[in-house]
Amino acid sequence: DAGVTQSPTHLIKTRGQQVTLRCSPKSGHDTVSWYQQALGQGPQFIFQYYEEEERQRGNFPDRFSGHQYPNYSSELNVNALLLGDSALYLCASKLSGLLYLNEQFFGPGTRLTVL
Amino acid sequence: DAKTTQPPSMDCAEGRAANLPCNHSTISGNEYVYWYRQIHSQGPQYIIHGLKNNETNEMASLIITEDRKSSTLILPHATLRDTAVYYCIVRVANFGNEKLTFGTGTRLTIIP
Numbered sequence A: 001d002a003g004v005t006q007s008p009t010h011l012i013k014t015r016g017q018q019v020t021l022r023c024s025p026k027s028g029h030d031t032v033s034w035y036q037q038a039l040g041q042g043p044q045f046i047f048q049y050y051e052e053e054e055r056q057r058g059n060f061p062d063r064f065s066g067h068q069y070p071n072y073s074s075e076l077n078v079n080a081l082l083l084g085d086s087a088l089y090l091c092a093s094k095l096s097g098l099l100y101l102n103e104q105f106f107g108p109g110t111r112l113t114v115l
Numbered sequence B: 001d002a003k004t005t006q007p008p009s010m011d012c013a014e015g016r017a018a019n020l021p022c023n024h025s026t027i028s029g030n031e032y033v034y035w036y037r038q039i040h041s042q043g044p045q046y047i048i049h050g051l052k053n054n055e056t057n058e059m060a061s062l063i064i065t066e067d068r069k070s071s072t073l074i075l076p077h078a079t080l081r082d083t084a085v086y087y088c089i090v091r092v093a094n095f096g097n098e099k100l101t102f103g104t105g106t107r108l109t110i111i112p
Helices: none
Strands: A005-007 A009-012 A019-024 A032-038 A044-050 A051-056 A066-070 A074-078 A087-094 A110-114 B010-011 B018-023 B031-038 B047-052 B061-064 B070-075 B084-092 B106-111
Touching: A005 A051, A005 A087, A009 A019, A009 B084, A019 A087, A019 A110, A032 B031, A044 A066, A044 A087, A074 A087, A110 B061, B018 B084, B018 B106, B031 B061, B047 B061
Parallel strands: A009 A110, B010 B106
Antiparallel strands: A005 A019, A019 A074, A032 A044, A032 A087, A044 A051, A066 A074, A087 A110, B018 B070, B031 B047, B031 B084, B061 B070, B084 B106
């Protein structure tokens, strides 16, 4: 059973460009969250998608947007890239429902470098 | 979500028990304590969670004080593979709230 997968593993962009990162959740999982992890810091919550809608959002500007497809896979889009957007972007998935409140499964992340 | 405080780093000898403390003095009655760890170059991994009772699973034990203002994660027989950053997180566990608020964690180094 494949866990959470993310693509690409590494990416280099320049300031002002746009980027799309992709996430395939663990098999059967219907809820996807995205996190940004700057060097030396803990992951910071960006947003969460469920039933193809953004259900919860952290303190990130509108330049950060996302999408969830009917097969539960998800994309994170970042427009007008800034140097400060350089980070490891993590995707996490879980099953919805009261029986599955506690454990989220994280992917290995996409390392984005903005020059 | 309540704020947590952890020591920035700890060492532990291989084969000994590793005890990682976490302070969450402002925790609310409906907030759970979660522990995740992040091994270098990987995504975080769930370890254990608890509300007020002590918990144990195949990976670790979680001891929560009676007033719930602090907790300790115990890795009973630490191995080199347990070297990682350990995060203590407090959150309300309900449908619709999936946000995990990570701090900077404790960097645990297992010494051979």
